[in-house]
Amino acid sequence: MSAESLQLFCTFGIFIFMLAAIGVYCMLATYNLIRALIGVELLLKAVTLLIVAVGYITKHNALTQAMVITFIVIEVVVMTVAIGVVLGIRSHTNSLDARDIRNLKG
Amino acid sequence: MNLNIFILIAMIALALWTVMTRSLLRAAIMLAFTSAIISILMFRLNSPIAAVFELSVCTGLVSVLFISTIGLTHPSVKEETFEHMVDRLRKFKFLPFIIIGMGMALGLVAVKINLQLPLAEIETDARTVMWNLRPLDIIGQVIILLSGVFGVIILFKESDKK
Structure with missing residues (x-):
């Protein structure tokens, strides 16, 4: 692997790690369900970008693009179902706060 | 860069x-x-x-x-x-x-990353990879999409109870 490719991967890796950290922090720090989903979305975007970056440095762009397309389809389906669940919770509890759905706790 | x-x-x-x-x-x-x-x-x-x-x-x-x-x-x-x-x-x-x-x-x-370059790529066109080399991915995508559609239908299904 050339030094230039390694340098590019390291640069992208640092920023991808930062993006993933923002997503994880958002999920951990908020009680709002929609905001938590936004955190999940940021984390998924970091993973997508990592796959594309690895495909670029290993010159397997075609394979990684096919994987990313599949990944994006899965991402959208997960988001759609999660938003459906959030709307269901909203209609039952009249709130988007995760603390209001602790009925099963204990 | x-x-x-x-x-x-x-x-x-x-x-x-x-x-x-x-x-x-x-x-x-x-x-x-x-x-x-x-x-x-x-x-x-x-x-x-x-x-x-x-x-x-x-x-x-x-x-x-x-x-x-x-x-x-x-x-x-x-x-x-x-x-x-x-x-x-x-x-x-x-x-x-x-x-x-x-x-x-x-x-x-x-960080010392000792990454090994994999074998040379067989196919360079993403469309060929998607449709010819990995057709199971397409079937998987269709199944996942249908799962999502049915999941949302079940979530928003009106209750039969009056």
């Missing part, structure tokens, strides 16, 4: 804005902008088809989903919004410093 770094910094700044803004609607719009920036990066990394998918599906469809959901839920009153804003600022005020510190630390640590 430098342009890539500028785009990556813009991506991190937009992501921070997404999680730190007090308005949910603004957060959804900033998420769309983050996604658009990521699609530019994908295009620059020689993945144009994935970039188009990211731009159309993640920037378009997912943003529409989020904005519709925010529209369906009633906005909170001004006092509640202010209360939430103070609470959020308390929680998120250290996030930019943590992220910048983390980035600087990762940049300073000289």
Whole structure:
């Protein structure tokens, strides 16, 4: 692997790690369900970008693009179902706060 | 190379804005902008088809989903919004410093990565890989899409009980 490719991967890796950290922090720090989903979305975007970056440095762009397309389809389906669940919770509890759905706790 | 770094910094700044803004609607719009920036990066990394998918599906469809959901839920009153804003600022005020510190630390640590270059690529066209070499992926995508559709139908099914 050339030094230039390694340098590019390291640069992208640092920023991808930062993006993933923002997503994880958002999920951990908020009680709002929609905001938590936004955190999940940021984390998924970091993973997508990592796959594309690895495909670029290993010159397997075609394979990684096919994987990313599949990944994006899965991402959208997960988001759609999660938003459906959030709307269901909203209609039952009249709130988007995760603390209001602790009925099963204990 | 430098342009890539500028785009990556813009991506991190937009992501921070997404999680730190007090308005949910603004957060959804900033998420769309983050996604658009990521699609530019994908295009620059020689993945144009994935970039188009990211731009159309993640920037378009997912943003529409989020904005519709925010529209369906009633906005909170001004006092509640202010209360939430103070609470959020308390929680998120250290996030930019943590992220910048983390980035600087990762940049300073000289990690020796001994990556091995895999075998030469057999196929260079993503369409051929998708349709000829990995047809099971397409079937998997169709099954996942159907699962999502049925999942949403079950979630929103009207109860038969009167």
